[in-house]
Amino acid sequence: MIDFAMPSLGADMDAGTLVEWFIKPGDAVRRGDIIALVETQKGAIEIEVFQDGRLGDIKVGPGERVPVGTVLATILEPGETVPSPAAETPPSAVEEAAPPAPLSPRPPMPQLEAERAVPAAAPGEAAATRPRITPAARRQAAEKGIDLATVSPGAEGVIGLAEIAAVAAIKPAPAGETRARRPGIDLGEMRKAIAAAMSRSHRDIPHYWVSQTIDLTALFAWLEAENAKRSTAERLLYAAPLIKAVALALKERPELNGHYGEAGFVPAERVHLGIATALRGGGLVAPALHDADSIGLEELMTRLADLIPRARAGRLRSSELSDASATFSNLGEGTSEAIMPLIYPPQVAIVGCGAATLRPFVVGGKVEARRLLTVTVAGDHRVSDGRRASQFLARLDALLQKPEAL
Amino acid sequence: MTDTELMDLVRKTLFDVAPDLEGEELEARETFHDQFEIDSMDFLNFVIGLAKATGVEIPESDYPRLQTPAGAVAYLRANWAAAST
Structure with a gap:
């Protein structure tokens, strides 16, 4: 037992x-x-x-x-x-x-x-074994004292507000019945959790940061041509090749991929990349994208498209919250140029990317407008030095110049 | 489909890809990004959802026209009509 x-x-x-x-x-x-x-x-x-x-x-x-x-x-x-x-x-x-x-x-x-x-x-x-329930529906059900097991899912197997309303209409609200506290994300509680984890990170991890500006012009040209050939559902976001390249480069740098515990550093054998996901209204969660180094770009896109909305809706699985071996934080389109992130303990590295924007860059001795991405690695001095992060960034740069090989 | 029905479709598609937004009011002329912090992944899922529901193929170059609820409704109206004639 x-x-x-x-x-x-x-x-x-x-x-x-x-x-x-x-x-x-x-x-x-x-x-x-x-x-x-x-x-x-x-x-x-x-x-x-x-x-x-x-x-x-x-x-x-x-x-x-x-x-x-x-x-x-x-x-x-x-x-x-x-x-x-x-x-x-x-x-x-x-x-x-x-x-x-x-x-x-x-x-x-x-x-x-x-x-x-x-x-x-x-x-x-x-989802195949039980209906999906939207957070708003869960809240409503809890408030109205409706047992979710009694609610039939809607057309796509999802229990939403409409389904709850249908049950509420035939069931009078019970007076004074107490239910479990409502599930979902309490942003105030989440902020406390982030504060605790980041205070620990800041206190315990001797951080260093190394940055490199990487030319993504070739990647964007490849992506545009590739996406023009693809149907809407098969298109790639630049985050997909970027995540794959980060994961491949991490695989070659075990000092940046693993966990630092009471027994010291234990490198991870696989690359489960935590994808830092900002929540609307504030808050952050970084669920693991399992084996990010060894899946194709299509599979990676499919998993991201599944993972990110679930992270925002507060519907993750336990392994996704406990397995990440390093974290990837992408500020994304229309944001700032660079980010200097803090490591999420007990991990030993985080890779932060700013927005990929057109900026001047020297190519073949001439200044040109190129699509540039500033990537910053935060590493843990208990495990590695800036040299390792620099090697990682050089490898990442090389991988991103050949997107068709990712 | 009337514009009201198209707006309902836009709303439903958005809530499907971002269930944490369910129940929110949509401001027709404000961008999804500005009202709901919609990022590129949400937006791609939204476009995929619209394409699936309507059969309208939406090339990447048309994405800028779908940045607001009203823009998305206008785009669907124009392209759905074109697709069905």
Whole structure:
């Protein structure tokens, strides 16, 4: 029997509220399955299980807020029998009889578990097993005391405000009924979490920064020609080749890709790039794009198009919040020229990009208007020096000059 | 489709790609970027959604015409008519 504990979803999380269980005791679970929804400062996070087996007892019910590491449920390993409800002993007796179980199925710093290698759930996999619910709909449902299980999804399998309104119309609002706190993102709480993580970063990590201005004229010309050939749904944003190139260059610089924990630095074997995503109204979350170095640009676009809206809606998965091995922060179009970012602990590097703008640049001895991107690497002096970041940037520059090879 | 129906389609498509905006009022002549901090990924998903719903193929060079709700409605009206005649 394995204890399934409240996971730590980043340096800034100390507790979470269990919102919903998607399975019941006795149900089979497979590694990577989403089995519960937990509300955190980063929204309602879908919690994945990390072993095959069956759900044993549920220890924490909907609405309960518990610290990271608290046992939420037990998982019976394959071969273990489900205790029959008839022969059930009182829970306390079971606990006393059971051998001491590990506190958590995952180590306290899940990012260090490089060999875990859980494939990311295919986009839409979760949606196939249960309806998508918009945050506004969740809020409405919570306010009106409507059980989401009683709401039928709309045309595209999504429960929105219209579906909630339809149920609300036939169900009078219960008086004084208390529900779990509403899931979704509380920007005030998120700001506190960012402040805590960045204070820790600023205090503990001896940062250095190295910048380079990279000519993206060739990349943009390639992209324009490529996109003219593609249908709307297949077009690429320049972020896609940029992310791929960053991930490839990180793969070659292990000192910039990994985690610094109590035992010192542990390089990551794979490149799970955290994509810093700004939330409307303020706030920031950087979910991991798994194996960003080894997927094609189309796949990368598809995953980004799935990941970013989910990050904004507060609908991420636990692995996406715990797996990033480095972070990519792209200010994007119509913004500023450069950014000097802070590392997200326990990572050891962050790559920040300003806007890609037309600026003067010397090409073949002459000044020309070129599409330029200023890329800044923040590195951790406990692990590397500016020289490494400079080598990384030189490699990134070279990769971006041959976009067709990405 | 009437302009009102097209505006409903624009609104629905926007809320589909940015569910965190659901329930927001749209200002017809202000850019999506200015009203909702829409970035390039949101915008691309929005254009894909409109193309899917209407069958109108929207080349990248036309993106500037779809920057506001009113612009998107006008673009769809013009191109849908052209596509169906």
